[in-house]
Amino acid sequence: MHVYRTHDCGALSHADIGKEVKLSGWVHRKRDHGGVVFIDLRDHYGLTQCVVDSTDKAFSAAEQLRNESVITITGAVRARSEETVNKALSTGEIEVQIAELELQSAADTLPLQVNSDEDSGEEVRLRYRYLDLRRQRPHANILLRAKIIQSIRQRMVGLGFTEFQTPILTASSPEGARDFLVPARLHPGKFYALPQAPQQFKQLIMVSGFDKYFQIAPCFRDEDSRADRSPGEFYQLDLEMSFVEQADVFAAVEPVVKGVFEEFADKEVDPDFVHIPFDEAMLKYGSDKPDLRIPLEICDVTDIFRGSDFSIFAKNIEKGAVVRAVPGPKCGSRAIADRMNSWAQGEGAPGMGYIIYGEGEARGPVAKALGADKSDEVKQRLGVGDGDAVFFACAPASEAANLAGKARVRIGTEQGLIDENLFKFCWIVDFPMYELDEKTGKIEFSHNPFSMPQGGMDALNNQDPLTIKAWQYDLVCNGVELSSGAIRNHLPEVMYRAFEIAGYDANVVDEQFAGMISAFKFGAPPHGGIAPGIDRMVMLIADEPNIREVILFPMNGKAEDLMMNAPSEVDEAALRELHIRKQLPKS
């Protein structure tokens, strides 16, 4: 007989009745009846009830066991009597009568309860992550993640993509997020950076002639955390394709993402991946990651308020503001309107105007100033009726869109308009190539500087930069940005010109992106790609509100690993070797 087990804890059934077996696992729960003790023995595979009677020699050892101790038991598989069968367990028809019991590893009093569905505080869970991961839901989440990644690999290979590894120690890039830096021992004063994404490498793989690349790629960005953003590191399904247009990338990615969601999620997946231009998304949904489950569309009503007697708005409009209106079905009460208003103030807006429609008339201070005809015009445009309300955001375009977008989500959530059982995807397309930095007034890249501008060199030379669109796209699901991608700019001349508009001259490009720009001078295929976030996909599929729930060993919000004590001090000798001296902030 094997030293530890003949079967796992989920394996035994009525077919094994009468067999001598050996099981190893954790004491999940113990029920001590004085004359008989039941032990639920748990491992990765399942749970088996083990029994010991007071007459058995293992009895006293069993009585003393604490939860989560690791034991090995030997005994015979017995049928449970009909009334003691447990239908909730796959092994519920049988139990093992313990003949021998060996304690492999005793457990101290636990800092968190493994056999409970109730989560402990995050700090305790992260410090004792190995205990937390024994629990049913965290264990299942990590397993789900593994299966999803496995499925993605299979699907990608099936589509003719090849998996490559790219360097983890690379060069710092001036664009984008803050880098994690690694001192270079052999080069005093110089640093490697961890890749924020394998962006340049994957493009260079295309220039190297490999045609279709993918990788489950670790990405490192030294930015602050959020519920859906883990600090430090995360994973992307990074992919790139040669000789493609935007539609080809969509055609490759859609079935993979859709397929994975359909395979693993309990919710319905809307098969229609709608395409929405960025400008339209900002207008109708006030966001570049709209939650399309909310059946509300924002309308621009600037024209109705222009020159009207509602002077606050009318004056702002003269100064260039716009008015965006959000329909509020069944929101036609003073209490709801007041709540929206104070919510908007909490968001940093001066407030949120509203009109309440009821009993054939429009009510509220806005309606009073605007007059019946114009109030009715708003009603018609928004398609609302009696008992509904309309809320207004008046501000410069991007601010108004933003507030209206948040209001739309709030109304959708509060009024229960969101179908919680649905995944609704969309592609946001035609992102602007450049945007204006509001503080400096300078033109800068709005997304990825390596994206191909729509219209190419001609657009760069002859169009107002702020009107130029890029072949740049996002994949969004239920209001979560899953992915960002682009058709790349593979033409050195167009690249130099694109950077010139953003204020970088040619030698900056030559220095900062030396490898890539030089590669593009030796025959580069037109190419493009995308990089869906793995953690976010798993989070959506697992229906978890927090990304840490789908990461094995996550860091806390301050980017500390409480289990491993990272980051940590290092020896002075190690610093000397790296030519590094600490200069700590004064406290």
Next chain:
RNA sequence: GGGGGUGUAGCUCAGUUGGUUAGAGCGCUGGCCUGUCACGCCAGAGGCCGCGGGUUCGAGUCCCGUCACUCCCGCCA
């Protein structure tokens, strides 16, 4: 860097307008119980009420500061 929330037993939480000895469930220790499966019953241990200061006859409760965790803003090509 800024704003909100939370912090009470090993864990999850309750704690009234400020009032005597700070409670519950789980866990832990001891006892009883031979068919439970969140077993049941009895008893017990376990508290710097995050920390520091203040108001008060009296503070878990009110005020100020501070720390930790968390959510959000900034940040995230």
